[in-house]
Amino acid sequence: MMLYLQLFWSFAQIGLFSFGGGYAALPIIQKQVVSVHHWLTLQEFMDILAISQMTPGPVAINTATFVGMRVLGLPGAITATLGCVVPSFMVVLIIAYFYNKYKNIWVMQGLLAGLRPATVSLIATSGLGILIAALYHVEIEAFAIKNIASLDIPAAATFIFGMFLLGKRRSDPIYIIIGAGFLGIVFALF
Amino acid sequence: MHKSMSLTQLFTATFRLSAFTFGGGYVIISMMRRNFVEDRKWLQEEEMLDLTALAQSAPGAVAINASILTGYRLLGYPGALVAVFGTILPPLILLSTISFFYIQFKENFYISAFMKGTSAGVAAVILDMVVRMAKKILTEESFFAIAILLLSFISSLFFGADVRLVIFGSGLLGLLRAYYANRKFKGVRS
Secondary structure, eight states: OHHHHHHHHHHHHHHHHOOSSGGGGHHHHHIIIIIISOSSOHHHHHHHHHHHHHSSSOHHHHHHHHHHHHHHHHHHHHHHHHHHHHHHHHHHHHHHHHHHHHTTSHHHHHHHHHHHHHHHHHHHHHHHHHHHHHHHSSOGGGOOGGGGGGOOHHHHHHHHHHHHHHHHSOOOHHHHHHHHHHHHHHHHHO | OOTTOOHHHHHHHHHHHHHTOTTSHHHHHHHHIIIIIIISOSSOHHHHHHHHHHHHHSSSOHHHHHHHHHHHHHHHHHHHHHHHHHHHHHHHHHHHHHTTSHHHHHHOHHHHHHHHHHHHHHHHHHHHHHHHHHHHHHHHSOHHHHHHHHHHHHHHHTSOOOHHHHHHHHHHHHHHHHHHHHHHHHHHHO
């Protein structure tokens, strides 16, 4: 029982204190899972990060499921995942309540008028980061003009084709992602 | 509340989207926007942008927060619950299965080639959404929104500004602007 509580509480902290999503949460996850509780070795933690990139779902949820399975099997996986979700569920519901109730007062309007364009920019930055990683296999921070020549041409072709299908043909994003994956296999084989 | 949809529909929609969210939270937002705003007309463009902004400002994974917020917006508390279960089930099922043979999974040639391929598709899906959202802001919104868009884009892309800083700063600027506009408005009336 103690172990269930520990799992729940550890992942609750991860859920509550990770802002901005994705990789901002990694140091907190590592601290809880590797340093404090020794549920995973550092190598296993790196493995789960690699797997997380290859599977759908947020890193925090994937780690929760994986650690829970290792420690207590399926009930553990469910406990850890719930731990990850329940606290932010409550916080987000409070926000949702206030948003719906006070959507039309000036404080909320003003806040959102600032947040809306900033959100688009943050998504743009993250999208460009993914694009640079896909086309040049480097982090966006490490990217420089001298890398221009090392373009991954199959990946660039996939990207341009994808943008075309999404923009002109209004294709379903799910098919674009799966199609890009199969093209990846084709390019790796030949 | 939306009349033309049911909890089952919401569950199926979030489950399907979550099962294909490779590459982080913004992909699911791109897919939700496409699915909920353009195809099914469950939400309006601006509402989706509001929910995205809130999802990003709250603790926890962006994908989970976005599904809680959209679920609540569409069908109240039951909607929020159903949407969050729809979103966490695919990674929970997948990761708990993979945890039995994760080394083989990580080292499988076809899986890693597929995943490498998807990143170009993911970049296309995210940037397609960014282009649409940015176009809307640049053509329809105020000078203020355009200024925030550019300022936050430049500071996060070229100066690596922290997500929290960008959110806090743009929210604050929005509040200040609304405060002065509000005061001026009252001053004129009295």
